[in-house]
Amino acid sequence: MNKAEVIAPAGNIASLKAAVDSGADAVYLGFNDATNARNFEGLNFTPEELEDGIKYIRSKGRKFFVAINTFPQGDTFPKWYAAVDNAVRLGADAVIIANMGILKYAREKYPDANLHLSTQASSSNYESINFYKKHFGIKRVVLPRVLTIPEIKQLKEHTDVEIEVFALGGLCINIEGRCYLSSFITGASTNTEGACSPSRFVRFENTQGGGMSISLNNVVLNKLSSTESSPYPTCCKGRYIMPDGEVFYAFEEPESLNILHVVPGLIESGVAAFKIEGRQRTKSYVGAMTGIMRQAVDSYYADPKNYRVKPEWSAKTIATFEGTKETIGSYLVK
Numbered sequence: 001m002n003k004a005e006v007i008a009p010a011g012n013i014a015s016l017k018a019a020v021d022s023g024a025d026a027v028y029l030g031f032n033d034a035t036n037a038r039n040f041e042g043l044n045f046t047p048e049e050l051e052d053g054i055k056y057i058r059s060k061g062r063k064f065f066v067a068i069n070t071f072p073q074g075d076t077f078p079k080w081y082a083a084v085d086n087a088v089r090l091g092a093d094a095v096i097i098a099n100m101g102i103l104k105y106a107r108e109k110y111p112d113a114n115l116h117l118s119t120q121a122s123s124s125n126y127e128s129i130n131f132y133k134k135h136f137g138i139k140r141v142v143l144p145r146v147l148t149i150p151e152i153k154q155l156k157e158h159t160d161v162e163i164e165v166f167a168l169g170g171l172c173i174n175i176e177g178r179c180y181l182s183s184f185i186t187g188a189s190t191n192t193e194g195a196c197s198p199s200r201f202v203r204f205e206n207t208q209g210g211g212m213s214i215s216l217n218n219v220v221l222n223k224l225s226s227t228e229s230s231p232y233p234t235c236c237k238g239r240y241i242m243p244d245g246e247v248f249y250a251f252e253e254p255e256s257l258n259i260l261h262v263v264p265g266l267i268e269s270g271v272a273a274f275k276i277e278g279r280q281r282t283k284s285y286v287g288a289m290t291g292i293m294r295q296a297v298d299s300y301y302a303d304p305k306n307y308r309v310k311p312e313w314s315a316k317t318i319a320t321f322e323g324t325k326e327t328i329g330s331y332l333v334k
Helices: 013-021 047-059 077-089 100-109 126-136 149-156 181-186 260-268 283-302 311-320
Strands: 005-009 026-029 063-068 094-097 115-117 140-142 162-170 202-206 212-216 219-224 239-241 247-249 255-258 271-276 325-327
Touching: 005 013, 005 283, 013 026, 013 047, 013 283, 026 047, 047 063, 063 077, 077 094, 077 100, 094 100, 100 115, 100 126, 115 126, 140 271, 149 162, 149 260, 162 283, 181 212, 219 239, 260 271, 260 283, 260 311, 271 283, 283 311
Parallel strands: 005 026, 005 271, 026 063, 063 094, 094 115, 115 140, 140 162, 162 271, 255 325
Antiparallel strands: 162 255, 202 212, 212 219, 239 247
16 A cells, blocks of 8 residues: 655745645645636746746655646636646646546647546546546546545545545635635636635725724625634635624634544545645645644554654644634544
């Protein structure tokens, strides 16, 4: 059995180096356009900018994956084709794709390319995964964050496609690739523009007493006191007012996924890779989470029966994560 990989995010060159230096087996990233699902101003790479990062990755003997995981509309597909061409030209170890048309293009033009199915394709059963393998030759699928460990184990028993799961960081409460909440408020689709909350719609405004108001396209999502940290500015993490005046999180409290306690179960279910969320986050976040995940995976393989979550891992995750809560998500129970 091959050792499960640690896959770390990189939205800029500083985070890329932090991921590599902290022990990532591979770094995943995207180009600075709508072809990737973290399309924020100031993040991601032009093909030319990425060349320096690739040199660093290769100097350390690591891999890089390129995410092309949004959905072209109408006649915009040439941009997605060009992203595939650039990823292959730059020597990407894998191209992570969501759309069937882009998968078809990649497989037909580059028959030897290593293609991974993005979580944005929302493929969560073995019939679907085997369909993508049969028609597009995918080697790995990134599962949406909706399955339990027993379900992953059962799924893996019916496919030889590698399984990658999210491990640390942001937790999407919706099935990836199927969310329309922000689209409803902004008119800009997450699945085509590559951002849940495009920055042109987001406003952070100071309020009396040192607090902050967060709005999306003039819809107030949250009002924070001076002692509260800011959640991701999306509808699903907004705090709303009931008719009786009660303020509550209607969809999800700001919390982060942390699977450290179930690493053994996930590895033994057949998981091939752990993915850390956060291409939009800082190099300190990327470095810290990559280092913890590296230690956890190595600790399991060194002594599976005595695997334990170290207090220093927990202290660092809770200090670094969004909000003040952690969750195992759906891995134990839905």
